[in-house]
Amino acid sequence: MKLFLLVALLFCWPVHAKPQSDLPTLYFTNLPNNFTASIGAEVVKVAYQKLGIQVEFVDMPTKRALVQSNEGKVDGEIHRIWSIVDSYPNLIRVPTPINYVDQVVFSSIQNVDIKQCADLAPYSVGIVRGVKHAEECTRDLPLQRVFNTDVRMMALLSAQKIDFAVSSWVNGMWLRKSMNIDNVHVVGPPISRQLLYHYVHKKHADLVDKIDAVFQDMQESGELELVRKQVINELLKNAH
Incomplete structure (x- = not known):
């Protein structure tokens, strides 16, 4: 009887999601004290979560950030303008704009x-x-x-x-x-109005279509603009 109860408990034990620390992690550069970047960071975080990928952000100055991303020392940029690939050819632009x-x-x-x-x-x-x-x-x-x-x-x-x-x-x-x-x-x-696009290093070329599909879905559903407004409201509310 005890064995039967033990087996029953094992089968009824709740199945938990994989711990957050076990998810793959990508690192993107962030511009400190830049509130446009704060908006893009939240959009990127929400989008990658839908793919089962967590993201971290690394603060650094704008020029250094681009150099580090282009060299593959980090995984890419939260977002930049359309033409940035002209100067940093190892970065791949994800086609759907995520901020402006x-x-x-x-x-x-x-x-x-x-x-x-x-x-x-x-x-x-x-x-x-x-x-x-x-x-x-x-x-x-x-x-x-x-x-x-x-x-x-x-x-x-x-x-x-x-x-x-x-x-x-x-x-x-x-x-x-x-x-x-x-x-x-x-x-x-x-x-x-300057449109801003997410960039990944070329080593992540296989992710471009996947994350772009998520951005498109977020754009069409209105989620992208909703995230943007929520971050702006939070920033302005906490300004002091």
Whole structure:
């Protein structure tokens, strides 16, 4: 009887999922204090979970991150712009975009409407060093000011030491709240939208179609945009 009960218990014992630590792990570079990257990281994490793969993120500066990814020392990039493969040929772009950057203009000036980069020509305009879409927008402007950090740029914008600042909507709105700036606002509609794509090193070429199918499903179901909005809301709620 005891043997029968033991066998019955073994067959009735709940079957647990494989421990998280036993799942394969991929490592992608992350840009610290970049909130656009935080959105993409959550999308990537959710997508790979659907394939039974866990991911970890490694913080490093933007240039170094690309070099490390291209050399295969990490497994790829959370996301980058379309043309990055022109300079880093060992990276494979996953076709479906997973995030985007709305490039906007911030200012303390009232009653002015900026619709395109050329409209900034008469003014002093701040950008952050290394932010490609901002550099391209202001390349030919005579009064361009380049800052090492967006915190410094927004502080001088609030103090009216510069007229405008070009930034992503997400980063700019987070800075307004975290720095307690109430005299700076978005001026006009977005001047551009940059689509962002996930990249893997060529050693993971067999994953491209699989993860792209997941991204497509997330896009079509609305899950991708839902994840994006949830991360933005959480970032802005926790800004202080």
